[in-house]
Amino acid sequence: MARSNFSVLTILSVTLLLPVLSLSFSPDSPSDRRLLVLLDDLSLKSSLSIFFNSLKSRGFDLDFKLADDPKLALQRYGQYLYDGLILFSPSIERFGGTLDLAAVLDFVDSGHDLLIAADSSASDLIKSVATECGVDFDEDPSALVIDHKSYAVAGTEGDHTLIAADDFIESDVLLGKNKIEAPVLFKGIAHSLNAANTLVLKVLSASPSAYSANPSSKLSSPPSLTGSSISLVSVIQARNNARIMITGSLDMFSNRFFRSSVQKAGSPKKYDKSGNEQFVTELSKWVFHERGHLKAVNLRHNKAGETDEPAMYRIKDDLDFSVEIYEWSGKSWEPYVADDVQVQFYMMSPYVLKTLSNDKKGLYHTSFKVPDVYGVFQFKVEYNRLGYTSLLLSKQIPVRPFRHNEYERFITAAFPYYGASFTMMAGFFIFSFVYLYHK
Amino acid sequence: MARTTSRDAQALFQSLRSAYTATPTSLKIIDLYVVFAVFTAIIQVVYMAIVGSFPFNSFLSGVLSCVGTAVLAVCLRIQVNKENKEFKDLPPERAFADFVLCNLVLHLVIMNFLG
Numbered sequence: 096m097a098r099s100n101f102s103v104l105t106i107l108s109v110t111l112l113l114p115v116l117s118l119s120f121s122p123d124s125p126s127d128r129r130l131l132v133l134l135d136d137l138s139l140k141s142s143l144s145i146f147f148n149s150l151k152s153r154g155f156d157l158d159f160k161l162a163d164d165p166k167l168a169l170q171r172y173g174q175y176l177y178d179g180l181i182l183f184s185p186s187i188e189r190f191g192g193t194l195d196l197a198a199v200l201d202f203v204d205s206g207h208d209l210l211i212a213a214d215s216s217a218s219d220l221i222k223s224v225a226t227e228c229g230v231d232f233d234e235d236p237s238a239l240v241i242d243h244k245s246y247a248v249a250g251t252e253g254d255h256t257l258i259a260a261d262d263f264i265e266s267d268v269l270l271g272k273n274k275i276e277a278p279v280l281f282k283g284i285a286h287s288l289n290a291a292n293t294l295v296l297k298v299l300s301a302s303p304s305a306y307s308a309n310p311s312s313k314l315s316s317p318p319s320l321t322g323s324s325i326s327l328v329s330v331i332q333a334r335n336n337a338r339i340m341i342t343g344s345l346d347m348f349s350n351r352f353f354r355s356s357v358q359k360a361g362s363p364k365k366y367d368k369s370g371n372e373q374f375v376t377e378l379s380k381w382v383f384h385e386r387g388h389l390k391a392v393n394l395r396h397n398k399a400g401e402t403d404e405p406a407m408y409r410i411k412d413d414l415d416f417s418v419e420i421y422e423w424s425g426k427s428w429e430p431y432v433a434d435d436v437q438v439q440f441y442m443m444s445p446y447v448l449k450t451l452s453n454d455k456k457g458l459y460h461t462s463f464k465v466p467d468v469y470g471v472f473q474f475k476v477e478y479n480r481l482g483y484t485s486l487l488l489s490k491q492i493p494v495r496p497f498r499h500n501e502y503e504r505f506i507t508a509a510f511p512y513y514g515a516s517f518t519m520m521a522g523f524f525i526f527s528f529v530y531l532y533h534k
Numbered sequence: 535m536a537r538t539t540s541r542d543a544q545a546l547f548q549s550l551r552s553a554y555t556a557t558p559t560s561l562k563i564i565d566l567y568v569v570f571a572v573f574t575a576i577i578q579v580v581y582m583a584i585v586g587s588f589p590f591n592s593f594l595s596g597v598l599s600c601v602g603t604a605v606l607a608v609c610l611r612i613q614v615n616k617e618n619k620e621f622k623d624l625p626p627e628r629a630f631a632d633f634v635l636c637n638l639v640l641h642l643v644i645m646n647f648l649g
Contacts, residue, residue, distance in 0.1 A: 504649055509589040511581050512596030515574050516644050519599045523637050526567045526607075530630075533559055 125390075125423050127178035127208055127383040130155050131169070133162040135184045139345075143183065146348045149376050153385065153425070167192030169202050179208040179383055182224070185345055186216040196220065200227055206335045208382055212345040214283045215239055229292030230329050230341045233285045233307045233320055240285045240325060240343070242305040247280055248358040254310040257282045259359040260327055261370070262300040268387040268482035269298060269330065271377035277366035278359050279374045280352045283344025285325040294331050296481070298340075298378065301325035330382065336484040340382045348375055385425035387482045394418045394490055396474060399462060407493045408465050408472075409501070417460040418451070418476060418488065430457030439475040440466070441489075469496045564611045568604050575600035595647040602640045606633055 162184035246255040259278035285307035307320040331339040353372045358365040399413035421428035440447035446466040451459035478486040613629035
């Protein structure tokens with residue numbers, strides 16, 4: 096009786112837990128589901144509603160909080176409550192609750208995603224989060240990005256701080272397959288990439304004529320950040336595949352910019368709608384792992400003509416190698432098609448390096464001959480492409496030399512040598528006989 | 535000049551042959567045996583130069599068995615030569631026994647290395 100009660104309880108708790116478990120970030124469905132949005136004040140919720148609604152319609156569960164909410168926490172009992180964090184609170188000097196700089200960095204270090212938008216009121220806290228991610232905001236608190244050549248005509252008169260930027264990174268995986276036609280409106284502060292950080296990428300770059308300065312005062316010294324070294328929007332993919340997006344303009348996400356028409360200075364073409372919505376939506380798909388997330392499964396190898404995976408190969412064996420690679424499309428795993436995936440047969444250096452051919456259904460395949468070297472080898476697939484999560488697979492496999500009885504025996508070409516050796520033996524016998532009895 | 539040279543050579547060969555006829559028969563048998571071994575070795579080297587060095591271990595054992603045989607036979611000849619004062623205390627029976635033992639070891643090694 097007690098026992099059946101217990102099992103009923105177990106089943107009940109499992110069924111109750113299942114939906115919670117399936118919502119969390121897992122390799123089976125790498126998209127984030129629960130996002131924490133930190134705001135300076137809740138009016139942003141309505142002024143940025145198009146962006147938030149687009150996230151909701153894609154299945155995200157948004158949790159809006161004020162950045163100084165005293166009950167803020169990213170984790171409870173050692174479990175993260177959220178899969179992604181959106182920091183739309185540029186002026187916050189201190190987060191509420193248990194959240195601080197270290198907590199945000201730990202959140203990223205454990206593989207979660209982060210979206211940071213700053214503006215001219217950016218606090219030291221937000222700037223230091225960005226610095227830890229490899230991006231340095233302009234230290235002058237009054238500086239804005241100014242561009243007297245590629246400003247947006249429809250925007251403000253005079254100070255040219257509303258920028259129409261169209262210098263995008265060329266990457267389908269970051270910005271989607273459809274080209275962004277209209278320029279993106281940007282009004283905010285400049286940042287530059289830390290040269291020592293190899294993971295950070297400039298997605299939207301300022302034009303060569305841009306600079307970062309205070310628009311209301313006269314320029315007395317040369318600006319510290321100028322030209323296309325200014326980044327307007329940057330992304331980072333950490334080594335644990337956590338993704339971070341940093342921009343110096345919170346207005347970029349606003350309904351006003353989404354809906355506004357745009358005309359770049361000096362260009363006769365006027366677009367009815369700015370590129371902001373497309374740009375932000377596509378980039379947020381990337382940041383929250385709806386695109387560009389690869390997985391490799393079913394790494395297989397076998398001797399040519401066999402199906403079982405051997406525990407060991409012999410030198411000069413012919414072998415078949417295959418692996419399946421899929422890309423997450425936001426809803427399901429789709430076959431990943433590329434012609435540059437390579438496998439290494441590796442022992443301290445690659446002895447064999449082969450490009451895998453694929454069948455357009457995600458199966459990558461090749462066959463090669465084991466080199467004439469024995470030792471402990473590895474099959475290695477190391478695939479790092481811009482915007483995609485990196486694939487690092489390795490599988491150890493020993494390679495043995497020929498067995499004693501696997502060598503060729505009685506080689507025709509060696510018959511004279513066999514003959515000579517036996518002749519010498521016979522000669523020794525005859526010589527001994529003749530030498531002893533010759534008298 | 536040329537005539538003198540050829541006459542000198544002839545004289546040299548004749549004196550060599552007459553000296554060699556005085557050699558005991560047992561030593562002549564050993565000499566024949568050495569010549570046979572060296573000749574077999576040369577045939578194999580020529581064969582290797584034509585066919586290539588593929589079963590190199592077989593080639594080595596074939597040639598070394600000939601060379602080894604020749605060397606052991608020369609050693610035997612030195613020890614049983616009566617005119618050689620160095621080994622005058624060594625009985626020829628003992629020398630022959632050494633020769634047989636060494637040959638057995640040699641051919642054992644050759645058989646192992648051949649295939």
